Amino acid sequence: MASPQTHAAPAPPRSVPRRVARALLLTVLLPFILVALVLTMIVLIPITGWFIVNGFQSDRRFWRKASREGRVASWPDIRARLEHGEGTFIIDFGAEGWCDTQGYWLTTDPAELDPQAICPRWATLEGQTYRAIHALVTGRSDLERWTTQHLAPRAGEAKFVRIPRKAIQSQLDAQAKRDRVLLVWHDQAGSIESIASAGTQA
Numbered sequence: 747m748a749s750p751q752t753h754a755a756p757a758p759p760r761s762v763p764r765r766v767a768r769a770l771l772l773t774v775l776l777p778f779i780l781v782a783l784v785l786t787m788i789v790l791i792p793i794t795g796w797f798i799v800n801g802f803q804s805d806r807r808f809w810r811k812a813s814r815e816g817r818v819a820s821w822p823d824i825r826a827r828l829e830h831g832e833g834t835f836i837i838d839f840g841a842e843g844w845c846d847t848q849g850y851w852l853t854t855d856p857a858e859l860d861p862q863a864i865c866p867r868w869a870t871l872e873g874q875t876y877r878a879i880h881a882l883v884t885g886r887s888d889l890e891r892w893t894t895q896h897l898a899p900r901a902g903e904a905k906f907v908r909i910p911r912k913a914i915q916s917q918l919d920a921q922a923k924r925d926r927v928l929l930v931w932h933d934q935a936g937s938i939e940s941i942a943s944a945g946t947q948a
Contacts, residue, residue, distance in 0.1 A: 808939070808942070809906070809908070812906050812942060817904065817905060817906055817942070818905065818906050818907070819851060819905035819906070819907050820907070821907055821908070821909040821910070821913060824851045824905070824907050825917060825918055825922075827851070828851075828918065828922040828926045828927070829918070829919050829921075829922045831922075831926075832853070832855075833851055833852055833853045833854065833855065833926070834851070834852045834854060834855065834856045834859050834926055834927075834928060835849055835850075835851050835852075835907070835926060835927045835928070836849050836850050836851075836852065836897070836928050836929070836930055836936065837849040837868055837914070837927065837928070837929045837930070838850070838930060838932050838936075838937050838938040839879060839883065839929050839930065839931055839932060840880075840931055840932030847908070847909050847910075847913065847914070848906070848907070848908055848938055849906075849907055849909070849938065850904040850905060850906045850907060850938055850941055851904070851905045851907055852897075852900055852903055852904055853903050854900055854903070855926075856925060856926055856928065859896055859897075859900070859928075860892065860896065860928065864888055864889055864892045865889060865892060865893075865928045865929070865930065865936075866882060866883055866889075866928065866929045867924065867925075867927065867928060867929070868914065868923060868927040868928065868929050869920075869923050869924040869927065871929060872915060872923075879929070880931070883929065883930070883931045884931050889930075893930060893936035897930075897936045897941060898936075898940070898941070901941045901942070901943075904941050904942075906938060906942070914927060
């Protein structure tokens with residue numbers, strides 16, 4: 747007696763309405779997504795360009811004004827002074843331009859300017875990442891007090907300097923780099939803009 751044949755149950759057909767709904771949804775949403783992306787680019791590109799151009803022009807105005815006031819020094823001159831044991835160079839970290847580093851030179855020696863070594867020395871931070879330096883320098887009340895009490899009163903003696911990127915690492919001798927180069931964070935009390943403003947008011 748032949749055994750009864752078993753047949754697999756046929757797979758249920760896909761829901762046609764669901765596939766149609768999915769196709770219609772993509773057909774309707776895709777143009778909206780594309781339009782939204784285009785509008786976003788139309789808005790963001792001019793805004794981004796404006797910020798870049800405005801920052802560049804503001805930077806140029808600052809340096810032209812400082813030059814007219816006789817407050818700009820050349821890097822070769824400042825490097826020679828530092829290597830001869832004269833004064834202190836403050837890097838305004840985070841204020842780098844397109845291809846340079848900005849800072850200022852003070853006639854005051856580091857031992858007098860910062861006897862307790864509150865302000866970070868560049869030699870101890872050299873080679874660290876931007877984020878690591880930011881974490882070590884920002885949010886410190888003792889550093890903020892020091893910049894307000896010790897840098898601002900000496901703002902009148904500051905000479906502003908733009909140097910090629912990596913010049914301190916590659917051009918300045920090790921002793922001057924270790925003893926005479928300090929670092930402050932841009933947008934804080936010891937930044938180049940705040941020192942320029944304090945020097946003008948002095």
